[in-house]
Amino acid sequence: MRKSLRFLPLAAGLVVVAVLPRVLYPPVALDIVCWALFAVAVDLLLGYTGLLSFGHAAFWGTSAYTAGLVAEHTGAPFPLAVLAGAAAAAVLAVPVGYLSVRRTGIYFAMVTLAFAQLMYVVANQWRGLTGGENGLQDVPRTLFGTHPFGTDLSDPYYFYYWMLPLALLGFLAAWRIVHSPFGRVLVAIRDNPARARALGYPVHRYKLVAFVLSAALAGLAGGLFAMSHQFVTLDTLHWTTSGQAVVMVVLGGIGTLWGAPVAAAILVRLQDILSLAHFEEVGLLTGGVFVVVVLLFRRGIWGTVAALLRRWRIG
Template identity: 50%
Template sequence: MQLKSSTLAYLVSFVLLLVAPAFLYPVLVMKVLCFALFACAFNLLLGYTGLLSFGHAIFLGTAGYVAGHAVKVWALPALAGIAVGMLSAAILGWLVGLLAIRRQGIYFAMITLALAQLMFFVFLQAPFTGGEDGLQSVPRGSLLGLDLANDINMYYLVVVLFAGSFWLIHRTVHSPFGQILKAIRENEPRATSLGYDVARYKLVAFVLSAAIAGLAGATKTLVFSFVTLTDAHWHTSGEVVLMTLLGGVGTVLGPVLGATIVVALQNLLADKVGSLVTVIMGIIFVVCVLAFRRGIVGEAVALYHRMLGEKVR
């Protein structure tokens, strides 16, 4: 029953995405999908492996800069630019992961934050990033004869990339590999005693998370035709933590809902309250932590199990 319910929810969500441009501004929905994918990538690391990264925006920004440079300067096709950006994020994830997984808990989080700040200042000084001005006027190009400068064409490309990545994450967390990640999250010493190479599994999860975050960053660059230092800033890393916790850490749909709420509120409130939007988001985060400790989706799932008479931890 649970499998059928989740499958039905995924199908309904996909159908809603297909018809969304008829009711909503396509660029706004594309922004939501990019950040939802970013949050799903982060949740793969935090929710299913138990690793809290305070510097995950580094992969979003790196892929964005590389993809933008590849499309604008090297004149690569759109998909090739996205692939190059995703690959660059995966390689950086491997390098950062090799250092970070040597520590646990807050020490792991601080290492990721420190390395992210290091890369932020590299992007600030590097000539190919445009510094504080960012990389502007990135062309969308075309795909299979379709002009991606058209928002509708670009929208459906983003939907396909998001759906494919979401399916990959879903399959990963429900695979034997995903079960090992959950075992590491619950009790790392026990997983080690069972003979699993914990460091290798954590590194693979970190690289996969970085690659998917890079896909989100590269896609976002093509959607908006620019990338700035904001994409690699620690504030963006904090936002993805908020999205994941708000929606429900350790749930598949939670980060998607959390990203939708955060991006929607930012767009609705930015013109009305200005800089106070940060304060409002902070209040929402505090209320969520106090009232919905599992997140919105997590609490909904727990309520569903209680209605079935099942025990919920």
């Protein structure tokens, strides 16, 4: 019974991502998948390593710009451009992580925020490369030309199914990391760092590896986001982008892996509905939802539902 139930979320999740662009406006479906992967990357650090990064926009945005520039200047097929972006994010994460993982709590959040702000300023000043406030426009999207197997890659609906395998690879990687010996050590470090050190685990090195892996996944998401929109703006490096990913994790349930994508889907869809209704204060509403969830459902959407299911199964 329990074993079969374990695969229920997986099966449901696969069905949802398979039909998403059929039930929603395809660009919204693309945004949901990208943000979901980004939020999962943040959950890997916040939920499983106990580190609250408030600067993950640095990795999402750096990858978005890298992927955009690679596609624009080399004409590389989009998966290669996205992977180049993820690699750039991972490389950037090495020095940033090295300098920040020795801090914990609010200090870690502040150091990561500072680095993200630095990247924002650099992108804004380096107009020749990034286009400054105009961003990168008309990023080409190709894979064996523009019409692989007779599908129109410029159509978001078809592009969704071409980018989905890469995104799923990212989710699979996150799942594997959490359920690996490494993932177990991370949880041990999160719960009792002194004891983990006494057992011989170099805590800072583990945190650094977790940081780089998380940045690579955030980069994967950011690269896919750039390819989905075919333009890259400074917003991708803005601190509110980091904040949005953190909100998704808290809303979905910290350390649940499944919660973040659910919250990402809800928030992206909500913002879509609000913008269609010409409601300008989107932040006000998501902020309100955030406050309610933090006050009433501390375990987030996923944690609360899981607890209810458990009670229902026992009772």
